[in-house]
Amino acid sequence: QARVATSAFHNSGQRLDPPCCHEDTRQAVLQEIFEWIVWDTTRKTWIAWLNGAAGGGKSAICQSVAELCIARGILVASFFFFRTDPTRNTILHLVATLAYQLVLLVPDIKDLIVGAIESNPLIFN
Structure with missing residues (x-):
């Protein structure tokens, strides 16, 4: 849990007013x-x-x-990097943050993730 960057979540309150595309812009790439x-x-x-x-x-x-994914019930996990946030400007927190979100969404996967961590304690390094 020490490596989980909750500020990197798509819905984190620490991401003040997260940017979003204005309606009818960037439609092709979206x-x-x-x-x-x-x-x-x-x-x-x-x-x-x-x-x-x-x-x-x-x-x-x-x-x-x-x-868009949330509206359709298909968002699994996200990580928003940000250069001035020490928990979001490096990949050190990426895997733990994504794994944490996976466990929240799919609790049955917890044992597999814990097993992977126990078999390789340096997995987050």
Whole structure:
């Protein structure tokens, strides 16, 4: 739990007024990402990583996608990086934060995650 960055959650109160795409903006990219989430059965990974220049709207796009997924009951976990937050500006908290959210959503997975941690205590390093 020491590695869980609750401030990185999509709905964290510590993310004051999280950015979101204005209505009718970035529709093409939102549609492309959402279709990948819902319809792409050929994907080789279940993790999407959006990167780009600072101020390019990545957080707004990701927040909008998270809200679309929440509305459809399909959001599993999220992590919002932020360069001035020491718990969100490094990957050290990423795995623990995602695992924590998975356990909250799918309690039956807890034993598998605990087993993985016990068999490899350095998993978060």
